[in-house]
Amino acid sequence: MSRPIVATLKLSALRNNLQVVRQAAPHSRVWSVVKANAYGHGLERIWSSLGETDGFAMLNLEEAILLRERGWKGPILMLEGFFHADELPLFDQYRLTTSLHSNWQVKALANAKLKAPLDVYLKMNSGMNRLGFSPERVHSIWQQLRAIANVGQLTLMAHFADAEQPDGITEPMKRIEQATEGIDCPRSLSNSAATLWHPEAHFDWVRPGIVLYGASPTGQWCDVATSGLQPVMSLQSEIIGVQNLKSGDTVGYGSRYRAQVEQRIGIVACGYADGYPRHAPDGTPVRVNGVLTHTVGAISMDMMTVDLTPCPQAGIGSPVELWGNEVKIDDVAHAAGTIGYELMCALAPRVPVVTQS
Structure with a gap:
């Protein structure tokens, strides 16, 4: 018999969350972001549940x-474009939309021998200072791309660093408007936070990521609690042992917790x-037998310990929700000083995954 830990994916929640996105941005098309193996959920497991999306956005060829x-025949956007020029024949074969953020990519695309032009997303650096052309160069690069036979439809893409803040897109939007003055083009600017809270940035395509999986872009579940989003992933296990402590007894490596x-x-x-955060402190929320309690002591490689005081009827075999419908992944992540994105992506391969339609 295998260990009792299991991750369950509620596929109906994915469909629900896509509809929440559509309601938030009713006049935009949707790129469903499935990078990092669909944020740890498993692309092959979940993609068909997002089959009503307008396109998929990812990183890996x-x-x-x-x-x-x-069988997906719709658009696929490669968010970081191609990493080597010799990948372009595959972009051509599989009809992938590529982002362009560097001079060498522009030159490589211009020199490639393709059967048909590729749609292109021109990435502008609007202030995040990761990828993208500076605002001052957008006009010249745009004109350069329009003259390249291998370029099909052109779309402007940018990214927001602080869209979860009420005024977080104000300055980036100013840079974008100034950089694109006189350019009439489709735009894709909005990440999850901008999709939910900044309709002025929706334009032609929105690019939701974390909200599709039912977590908050801010890392705080309270910020999306009334949005209609539903958690997709739940992580469950069982109690496999019980200890009765006396006052002064310690728990776990380093004797961090003392009764x-x-x-x-x-x-x-x-x-x-299994992917549970090792640095989770005492007091990180869990549910045992449906009762809210918390961790005590250091997280070990294969085990963790929880306080059974609030649930005296619990014993060996009692169900435990580490995160999911009741214990929000954002709350676990916040207690551990990280974000729900990391916990989703960190789910270990050894954890069995089951899907529910």
């Missing part, structure tokens, strides 16, 4: 080819080798 081989009174604790089959 292998994942784009997988979607084509599974102040007599206390009953449960040992859960889940640890950092």
